[in-house]
Amino acid sequence: MFDFILNYDFMFLLEPATILGLIAGSVFGMMVGALPGLSATVGCALLLPVTFTLEPRASIVMMAAVFMSSQYGGSISAIVLGIPGTPAAVATVFDGYALSKKGFPGKALGYSLYSSTFAGFFGVAALMLLTGPLAEFALRLSDPELFLIGMMGLLSVVSLGEKDIWKTVISLFLGLAVGTIGIDPFTGAHRYTFGNIYLGNGILLVALLSGFYALSEVLEMCTGNMTRTVVTDTKNLKCHISWQEFKDILPVCVRGGIIGTICGIIPGLGGGPASFFSYTQAKAVDREPETFGQGNPRGIASCEGSNNAVVGGGLIPFLSLGIPGTPTIAVMAGALMVQGIDPGPQLMKENPALVYTVYWGLFFSVIAMFLLGRYTTSLFARILKCPGYVLMPVIIMLTLIGAYVGRGFWIDVWIAIGAGVLAFIMKRLDFSMNAFALSFVLADLIEDRFRRSLMLSKGDPVIFFNRPFCILIWLMIAYMIYVSIKNNNKLKQAGNLN
Amino acid sequence: MSHKKLSLMMLAAFAGIGLAMIYYARFFRIQKHALFVNGSQFFPMLLGGMIVLFCVVSAVATVMRTEDEIIVIPNIQNILLTLAVTLAWVACWQYIGYFYAFSFFFVGFLIFRFNPAPASLMKLRDTLMYDGVIITVVYILFTFGLKTNL
Incomplete structure (x- = not known):
């Protein structure tokens, strides 16, 4: 269970590429987090071309550092300007901005940084302790169970909070x-390639996802005011809190860490809902609930304490089962797959050193995030002055370079552009980008397991229903659907009342 | 255009994709093999069918919905211009080469176009400064640092 300490060669972490990846990822993550409109997903998508030339270890550490730091980065603009840098920082605005307006932006940032750091370590601890046992358990499962687990991951994306359920299902x-485009791994038949040899290996995950998230964001920027430059007072941003103040927020951080980790493990939830759940819970049990929204430090700590724990929690199903629960992790999956690494239970068995590097890389990225936040927050606040019209061409260039560098095929660049336009339209019409992206990432796994299961049973679908673990998974799926319908009805009733 | 109408058009397009998937799946070279209970066409046909089915369900739900809204895309000319310039840049990069030269023009054009300041030498200077920095960083990162051939 503690192999990640006893049997890990820590020299891996001292390799120059890994150290550079950690530092660059942390700085870049904080930057994209601080910039409103850019998220961890876009940040990871923009870094994809850089990862192709790095070793898998260094590239995954860099991605993990981006993911971790962007969660804190999002709170910088939320606190200083009242504009959340990432969806996960929306709830931080309530108390963070209020405290900032009272003249204590540094204190607000301090609460955010210390709770983020605590939650980051909490998520990493959960990742270290739960991934191994879960992967071991997953190795005992057979194709029908793994197919149903994949389906459960997709269903949870559908059932959790998209606007139009039918359109979400269609997106899925x-x-x-x-995902079926390319050569069929079972028979070798070309599917939907229309004679194009470049499509033989399928659509490049990196091209599709980077276009989907980064280019659609650029088009979204075009619809707004690209000239907006936020001139802000970057003085008084030294973030620090005393030990007494930290002790006051500690219980909230622990609860936030638990909520964040659970939200990370459940596919489809992620940082946004986690911070709202945590905020609501903290308010419900607080001794002064009326002060929430007026600059209560525990309000800040509850949100920031949960969204950083989502990073570690989200990596648990990814590393143990191969299921990326959030779009950011789907992009990370793309970086690994390009290097020929398939995340899942086999990875833990065949390449434990890589998995342990993720653990420790994430651990040190929390430290890097703390040091950067502690000493350079005012510098990142200045980045908020960067106008949209400068950012936009940079994002387009990096996205399309990333699509090209992946395999050196021009078709990938055109696919990235097409994906960006499609995502922009889908978003406007309430189709689910996340369901589309996550199901595309899981397509191979789901088809592979589905067809293998049917081969095992000679075409009899009963194999998905007559095994003990399958029955258990079906029960979990039924419960998920029940909860989802119940929540939908609740929302409808609330809407009618309003 | 109304949200309802656009949704129905999009659903029709997706249903068309579903039908095309089913149609083209019939031409896959290896349909079925003795070893494989389900051939290469089985899963795509299943997905195509599901897409068509749910497009119909969603279309019915859309038609039955009473409320509607008008979809307004602000600054649509900016979107179209950005897309057109991007397509031209990629086409030049693909068919002519000279990545950095074309990128310099591409980035410079977009920055100059979307900077709201009135056209002046100052604005041109700022544009060239931003442009130069961006292209230099990309060169140092990709060609010099990562040895990528762009």
């Missing part, structure tokens, strides 16, 4: 459908 099937 479209993602799976795009």
Whole structure:
């Protein structure tokens, strides 16, 4: 269970590429987090071309550092300007901005940084302790169970909080459908390649996802005011809190860490809902609930304490089962797959050193985030002055370079552009980008397990229903659907009352 | 255009994709093999069918919905211009080469176009400064640092 300490060669972490990846990822993550409109997903997508030339270890550490630091980075603009840098920092605005307006932006940032750091370590601890046992358990499962687990991951994306359920389901099937393009691994038949040899290996995950998230964001920027430059007072941003103040927020941080880790493990939830759940819970049990929204430090700590724990929690199903629960992790999966590494239970068995590097890389990225936040926050606040019209061409360039560098095929660049336009339209019409992207990432796994299961049973679908673990997973799926319908009805009733 | 109408058009397009998936799946070279209970066409056909089915369900739900809203895309000319310039840049990069030269023009054009300041030498100077820095960083990162051939 403690192999990640006893049997890990820590020299891996001292390799120059890994150290550089950690530092660059942390700085870049904090930057994209601080800039409103850019998220960890876009940040990881923009870094993809850099990862192709790095070793898998260094590239995954860099991605993990981006993911971790962007969660804190998002709180910088939320606190200083009242504009959340990432969806996970939306709830931080309530108390963070209020405390900032009272003249204590440094204190607000301090509460955010210390709770983020605590939650980051909490998530990493959960990752270290739960991934191994879960992967070991997953190795005992067979194809029907793994297929159903993949389906459960997709269903949870559908059931959790998209606007139009039918359109989310369609997005899900479209993602799976795009995943079938290329050579069929079972029979070698070309599927939907229309004679194009470049499509033989399928659509490059990196091209599709980077176009999907980064280019659609650029088009979204075009619809707004690209000239907005936020001139802000960057003085008084030294973030620090005393030991007494930290002790006051500690219980909230622990609860936030638990909520964040659980939200990370459940596919489809992520940082945004985690910080809202945590905020609501903290308010419900607080001794002064009326002060929430007026600059209560525990309000800040509850949100920031949960969204950083999501990073570690989200990596648990990814490393143990191969299921990326959030779009950011789906992009990370793309970086690994390009290097020929398939995340999942086999990875733990065949390449434990890589998995342990993720653990420790994430651990040190929390430290890097703390040091950067502690000493350079005012510098990142200045980045908020960067106008949209300068950012936009940079994002387009990096996205398309990333799509090209992946395999050196021009078709990938055109696919990235097409994906960006499609995502922009889908978003406007309430189709689910996340369902599409996650199902595309899971398409191979789901088809592979589905067809293998049917081969085992000679075409009899009963194999998905007559095994003990399958029955358990079906019960979990049924419960998820029940909760989802119940929540939908609640929302409808609340809407009618309003 | 109304949200409802656009949704129906999009659903029709996706249903068309579903039908095309089913149609083209019939032409896959290896349909079925003795060893494989389900051939290469099985899963895509299943997905195509599901897409069509749910497009119909969603279309019915959309038609039955009473409320509607008008979709307004602000600054659509900016979007179209950005897309057109991007397509031209990629086409030049693909068919002519000279990545850095074309990128310099591409980045410079977008920065100059979307900077709201009135056209002046100052604005041109700022544009060239931003442009130069961006292209230099990309060169140092990709060509010099990562030895990528762009």
